[in-house]
Amino acid sequence: MTRVFNFSAGPAVLPEEVLKEAAEEMLDYDVTGMSVMEMSHRSKAFEKIIGDAEQDLRDLLNIPDNYKVLFLQGGASQQFAMVPMNLMKNRVADYLNTGQWAKKAIQEGKIYGKIDVIASSEDKTYTYIPDMKDLKISEDADYVYICHNNTIYGTRFTELPETGDKILVADMSSDFLSEPVDVSKYGLIFAGAQKNVGPAGVVVVIIREDLITDDVLPGTPTMLKYKTQADNKSLYNTPPAYGIYICGKVFKWLKKLGGLEVMKKINEEKAAILYDYLDSSKMFKGTVVKKDRSLMNVPFVTGLEELDKKFTKEAKEAGLVNLEGHRSVGGMRASIYNAMPMEGVKALIAFMKKFEEGNI
Numbered sequence: 625m626t627r628v629f630n631f632s633a634g635p636a637v638l639p640e641e642v643l644k645e646a647a648e649e650m651l652d653y654d655v656t657g658m659s660v661m662e663m664s665h666r667s668k669a670f671e672k673i674i675g676d677a678e679q680d681l682r683d684l685l686n687i688p689d690n691y692k693v694l695f696l697q698g699g700a701s702q703q704f705a706m707v708p709m710n711l712m713k714n715r716v717a718d719y720l721n722t723g724q725w726a727k728k729a730i731q732e733g734k735i736y737g738k739i740d741v742i743a744s745s746e747d748k749t750y751t752y753i754p755d756m757k758d759l760k761i762s763e764d765a766d767y768v769y770i771c772h773n774n775t776i777y778g779t780r781f782t783e784l785p786e787t788g789d790k791i792l793v794a795d796m797s798s799d800f801l802s803e804p805v806d807v808s809k810y811g812l813i814f815a816g817a818q819k820n821v822g823p824a825g826v827v828v829v830i831i832r833e834d835l836i837t838d839d840v841l842p843g844t845p846t847m848l849k850y851k852t853q854a855d856n857k858s859l860y861n862t863p864p865a866y867g868i869y870i871c872g873k874v875f876k877w878l879k880k881l882g883g884l885e886v887m888k889k890i891n892e893e894k895a896a897i898l899y900d901y902l903d904s905s906k907m908f909k910g911t912v913v914k915k916d917r918s919l920m921n922v923p924f925v926t927g928l929e930e931l932d933k934k935f936t937k938e939a940k941e942a943g944l945v946n947l948e949g950h951r952s953v954g955g956m957r958a959s960i961y962n963a964m965p966m967e968g969v970k971a972l973i974a975f976m977k978k979f980e981e982g983n984i
């Protein structure tokens with residue numbers, strides 16, 4: 625068996641330890657004589673799996689008691705609709721447009737109400753996070769929305785917009801659990817699992833309790849009300865049970881590692897060596913304004929499309945895979961999520977150096 629270093633933006637690399645454990649438990653989970661895939665979501669065994677997953681996540685993020693944790697389906701994209709359906713009372717919301725995923729959320733929001741884009745970095749292909757000093761937050765805004773880490777462009781918020789008494793909503797799909805977060809600053813955080821925490825099919829929602837009400841937009845389907853999901857502890861219908869089980873294992877892996885402070889330090893170290901190399905290279909260039917660089921997604925280019933193609937092809941042959949940039953921007957992107965080991969980043973840098981020497 626040969627495992628590659630997988631730099632995919634998602635679905636993405638998972639901790640090898642977690643995959644091995646899941647493999648060992650595939651046929652017989654904890655003396656139940658069956659796989660978690662075959663198990664009733666109402667069984668004692670699964671109750672413990674989802675209960676432990678929630679508690680471990682609460683421990684990792686220090687989630688205050690007045691927040692609910694939900695394990696839902698529909699991916700992060702479904703949250704683009706659930707957020708306005710559940711939180712719009714005045715039918716007005718403010719969004720910061722920092723990339724394609726924010727833009728998709730904006731488009732979806734427009735179905736339900738008036739969306740004000742109060743800051744944007746679209747003018748420079750989203751290579752920076754807009755200045756937030758003079759944000760004009762709409763008086764009647766139901767919430768302010770950000771995409772905390774922009775997977776395609778490789779930027780991230782290092783500070784938050786001042787939203788006063790307005791609810792802050794964040795899409796943390798691509799940097800969830802990569803560092804500690806002060807959950808109390810947000811009304812709602814959501815994250816698709818398939819980047820940092822598990823397989824596709826699960827989306828984690830952390831929502832302040834006072835935002836969970838029956839006062840939702842008319843026509844909101846039962847399944848898409850946070851209240852339905854919260855009242856039923858994410859078990860209103862059959863949840864993505866196997867995915868939740870893997871997420872739970874990843875949470876335990878993170879706790880064993882020492883928690884999110886430790887994870888953050890490792891992520892900073894991994895990103896620093898890659899960015900340092902990019903800054904010193906004569907061939908490769910990072911595409912993002914330095915202060916806004918993501919720790920998770922590192923886009924870079926040679927400036928020559930042919931050379932980019934040659935690079936990703938040869939990298940693949942060397943066991944460094946999925947380095948192509950998003951189909952909308954081209955170039956390269958190395959996603960170095962929690963589960964990408966330091967040795968993977970070092971192997972990438974060594975390969976880039978060799979490629980640079982051989983192609984000058």
Ligand code: PMP
Nearest residue numbers: 699700701725775795797798816
């Ligand atoms: N938000 C962000 C930041 C993402 O990176 C992605 C997926 N690439 C999405 C939302 C959409 O996620 P999903 O495919 O789970 O709907």
